[in-house]
Amino acid sequence: MDLANKIESEQLTMVNFHATWCPPCVAMKPNLDEVVAEFEDVIHYERVDIDKYPDLATLFKVRSVPTTMLFKNGEMKWRHSGIVPSHELGKLVQENL
Numbered sequence: 572m573d574l575a576n577k578i579e580s581e582q583l584t585m586v587n588f589h590a591t592w593c594p595p596c597v598a599m600k601p602n603l604d605e606v607v608a609e610f611e612d613v614i615h616y617e618r619v620d621i622d623k624y625p626d627l628a629t630l631f632k633v634r635s636v637p638t639t640m641l642f643k644n645g646e647m648k649w650r651h652s653g654i655v656p657s658h659e660l661g662k663l664v665q666e667n668l
Contacts, residue, residue, distance in 0.1 A: 574586065574617060574619070574627060577615045577617060577642075578642040578645055579644070579645045580615060580643075580644075581643070581644055582613065582614065582615055582643075583610075583613065583614045583615070583641060583642070583643050583648075583664065583667055583668055584614065584615040584616070584617065584641070584642045584643070585603070585606075585607070585614055585615070585616045585617070585639065585640070585641055585660075585664070586616075586617045586619060586631075586639070586640045586641075586642065587599070587603055587616075587617070587618050587619065587637060587638070587639045587640075588619045588621055588627075588628055588631065588633045588636055588637065588638040588639075588640075589618060589619070589620060589621070589636050589637045590620060590621050590622055590636050591620065591622070593636050593637065595636070595637055595653065595654050596636050596637045598654055599637045599639075599654045599655070601657075602654070602655060602656060602657040602660060603616070603618075603639070603657075603660070605657040605661075606657050606660040606661050606664060609661060610661070610664050613668060614664060614668075621633060621636060633652075634652070635652045635653075636652075637652070637653065637654065638650065638651070638652045639651055639655060639660075641663060641664070641667055643667060648667045649663055649667065
């Protein structure tokens with residue numbers, strides 16, 4: 572997974588760390604899907620399964636899932652662990668474009 576290039580991009584990048592066995596991750600997915608569909612032309616989006624990519628989870632110090640982050644120009648603009656409503660995610664994306 573080439574996450575570094577997307578994170579370093581001028582385009583806003585949303586990264587969601589999740590696990591298939593995680594009920595809150597499953598509950599969060601529709602919120603992410605809604606926001607990604609709304610902003611698909613202006614953001615990158617990556618879902619990172621912590622079981623498939625444990626090194627990335629360690630690198631980003633992910634201690635619980637779901638953890639969602641926003642990056643722009645290599646800088647982390649926002650990070651949250653837990654479920655975030657789609658309207659809040661959309662507002663965060665809009666503020667960081």
